[in-house]
Amino acid sequence: MMPRSVVAPLRSRGLPATIAIAVLASALLAGCSQSGQPADAPVATEDAPAPAPAPAPAPEAAAGDTIGGDGSQIQLDTLTESDLREAALPGELACSFSTGDGPPILLAMGIVGADEPAQGVVKVSGYVERIRAPGGFDGMLDAATFTGQGKTIAIRVTGPAAAGGESPPRPATLTYQRADGASRGFDGQWQCGP
16 A cells, blocks of 8 residues: 555545556556666657667678688688699690799680680689680680689789780789689789790
8 A cells, every 4th residue: 555645645636546546656667667777768668669779780801701601711722733733624825823922723724716615723622623714715814704613713804914024924813702602802913824
């Protein structure tokens, strides 16, 4: 039961005791339901739903990271002499992509002036896999798009040759795209010739 000192002022306004107690109880319940919230926090009502929190921004991928797909990383390893011997690629002249001074991570061979596709290899997570690009050797000189089982690899030359000679390396990017939507970019050098 409510103390008479709380109910008496409400009854003096002409309200019956039961209504006065109901009004006071509603006010107390409303006050209790908001306790623990900061004074400036929005209060949800039945008419207006509480605002949803803003989504957190997606983190930006650092250069060279795999983006999208099932979350597994795209890893391209350097090709060894043994890998290239076993691949026995047909063609007259070759193009290769390397990320440093070491062996290439992609090698392809093609015939000059031929319509036959250039054929090549990449080593994905330790496994040598075959790829092809249309246009033979000539189709690979400035840009090439290779395809293979579950992958597309795009080579784009990004600048002039840094040195002279018959087949100087040129700065380029290699973009590896996997069938599940994952992709990863590599900066390096594209070199075509004998």
